[in-house]
Amino acid sequence: MTWLPDALQYEFFQRALLGCLLVGFTNGFLSAYIILRRLALLADALSHSLLPGLAAGAIFFGLAPAGLFVGALVAGVLVCLGGVLISRSSRLKDEAAIGALYTMAFALGILLLRYSSVRVDLEHFLFGNILGLSDFDLWMNYAISLLIVGLLVVLHRPLLLTLFEPSVAQSQGVPVNALQLLLMAMIVLAMISSLQAVGVVLSLGLLILPGATLYLLSDDFGVIAWGGGILGAAGSCAGLFLSHWLDVSSGPVIVMVLGACFIASYLFSPKYGIVTRLLRPPHLHEQSYERWGTKNQRDHPRIAASVAADAKNKADAPASENARPSA
Structure with missing residues (x-):
């Protein structure tokens, strides 16, 4: 070594x-x-x-x-x-x-x-x-x-x-x-x-992997593109050094380093991370809207339909809309 x-x-x-x-x-x-x-x-x-x-x-x-x-x-x-x-x-x-x-x-x-x-x-x-x-x-x-x-x-x-x-x-x-x-x-x-x-x-x-990682961290296209380039370069160099230290093939180690960054962003992204969303309390507006909809949808069919449609649209919204280029 x-x-x-x-x-x-x-x-x-x-x-x-x-x-x-x-x-x-x-x-x-x-x-x-x-x-x-x-x-x-x-x-x-x-x-x-x-x-x-x-x-x-x-x-x-x-x-x-x-x-x-x-x-x-x-x-x-x-x-x-x-x-x-x-x-x-x-x-x-x-x-x-x-x-x-x-x-x-x-x-x-x-x-x-x-x-x-x-x-x-x-x-x-x-x-x-x-x-x-x-x-x-x-x-x-x-x-x-x-x-x-x-x-x-x-x-x-x-x-x-x-x-x-x-x-x-x-x-x-x-x-x-x-x-x-x-x-x-x-x-x-x-x-x-x-x-x-x-x-x-x-x-x-x-x-x-670099673009997928930054896509989970930011909605700005410039950040995704340039950040992906920086992450790709840094992850490749880190994988090269790590593979030399471990005395193994460099290709799999480079991909595993970038894969570890992707898993970390998937779990702990400030906005889209799974763990972050579980630990983050619901927004006050979301809580009040949910209570209002639950209370009134039984008596008002139109309100019930509106609440259901809003929930469906929120669930079916394409992920690509979050990454539209900034002005």
Whole structure:
């Protein structure tokens, strides 16, 4: 077991730390859009669809990082476009079409890796190895992070309008379909950048958990996006140090650190935490309204119907309304 300051003297650990900062912040920042757009299932499908591209890249180009990057990118784009094509030419929805394609792609990737002439450690692709980050991987992460964060900042308002009011955005001339495809492309790029850190299987956790955690803590979109980026970077670095101290694989530890933050926010969020709501006394207005409704609803059917409708609307209110962008 090596003391952590000593580990920072090694160049491979410095590259791993920089990679965690870049990958964690980029995935955490993008996570806000995925959570609010409810694209978690799509992101899961895309993460598994990268495996056949990695396998094809290893077969045709060897284990060169550039070949693996191109293979994963082509596989992710093909699954995206294939899902859109199938959904628009059949009765299937986007989720069903992409779900069918990604399971086929994942199975094909496993078969290619198992029976190809190239000997590759399957666990390396599935769970990642951030300590094996090369200079090319690091520069690729720089480029992907700059591209994704830059696009999200520049296209902030049209993307939010597309997320919450697509019909209004279309009436104002916003290219809704193009922005949705661009968002899918950014998801693919973010997952490719995180493959070396957490692998194909765990890349979804790095892309979902930061935004989900901040979504339980704040209603402000800016806080969710930037806070998700900071949490993703901090959690990735903490997971790297913890995995080095425990002498275990870094990918699962990074996801577990972010998962612990999510569970803590789920339980103890000041506004939405389960434990917090159990311990917090009801508001005086809520108590008086409940007593008033109980007292009068027997004698006044209209009041009873109003109270019941109000309770139903409160229970069925979509969670996404709480995270509308602030002015």
